Amino acid sequence: MNTDSLFKPFSLKTLNTKNRIVMAPMTRSFSPDGIPTDDVAAYYAKRAAGQVGLILSEGTVINRPSSSADPNIPHFYGEQALAAWQKVINSVHTAGGQMGPQIWHQGIMENHPSGWLPGTPFEGPSSLNKPGFENGVAMNDAAIADTIAAFGQAAADAKALGFDTVEIHGAHQYLIDQFFWDGTNNRTDIYGGKTLAERTRFAVEVIKEVRKRVGDDFALIIRLSQFKPAAYDFKLAKNETEMEQWLTPLADAGVDIFHCSQRRFWEPEFEGSDLNFAGWAKKVTGKATISVGSVGLDGDFFGAFAGQSSQPSSLDELVRRMDRGDFDLVAVGRPLLADPNWVEKIKNNRTDELKGFSKEALAELV
Secondary structure, three states, X not given: OOOHHHHOOEEEOOEEEOOOEEEOOOOOOOOHHHOOOHHHHHHHHHHHHOOOOEEEEEEXXXXXXXXXXXXXXOEOOOHHHHHHHHHHXXXXXXXXXXXXXXXXXXXXXXXXXXXXXXXXXXXXXXXXXXXXXXXXXXXXXXXXXXXXXXHHHHHHHHHHHOOOEEEEEOOOOOHHHHHHXXXXXXXXXXXXXXXOOHHHHHHHHHHHXXXXXXXXXXXXXXXXXXXXXXXXXXXXXXXXXXXHHHHHHHHHHXXXXXXXXXXXXXOOOOOOOOXXXXXXXXXXXXXXXXXXXXXXXXXXXXXXXXXXXXXEOOOHHHHHHHHHOOOXXXXXXXXXXXXXXXXXXXXXXXXXHOOOEOHHHHHOOO
């Protein structure tokens, strides 16, 4: 495989990466009571030492009472958690890498299998996690305003700690995505609406607040998805026009990079073109994009949770699309979760040393 395109530097505002490879954010649940441990810092530092261009952290929740549905996912607020994140970014920088936290509010969620619950009910645009499943309360104006401010504070703290960028989690049926989706957003106020364009308002206000808190020169990423975790074929934007109406307000509000989550990067988004989600996002906004989805493996992420293993696969099609200009960066998840030296092995064509992936890898920090 000729992977030279993946190893060109990339620069945008505060980002100056040595290559185009991004470590995708992957929830690991190894932060008891929301505090990242020294093992978490070592986990990220190993990827930086392994020549990952940009590391995006696992989802880390903002300062709202029910932003988290899991006691072991990290917080991005509070003295202890922020001190732990300071260790993480210092370790990553010492190892020669760049990093941004993915800041997150989970919205209306199912209860954790352990029985653990946050101190207040889950909150979202409505009480719904999906049509027919209620498990929380609809946010009032004060809750929305406080949540927007909490996103801004988390981003400001990320900048103050020395992170190189910040990513807003707006995908995968979590809070921001619940506002986008008419299946969970049935509001009749300014945060609702019949069209996807109308339902971007909450995200736009979050982005504007984050941009205000970090300044114009700080790189800002948002992660989005068309699909839902239980419905891979679902599309928020049904066509190019709807995608433009969805993404343009987010770009205008201050997004620099769209991180476009899909199940398999090679699948076209709409009929009549082989462009994937990242390709369309770049076409309609002119902004930089990150493509992601089963990069380097022959099975998808959600199959891993069902016990399906994956084996290494060719990157030729990925490189073809990148060379064509469809996207600027490539996020890699499971290969990097299992092997901190994956990037070096790709760069040096040590493909015989590449590992497959099994769900057992999810149970430990390597």
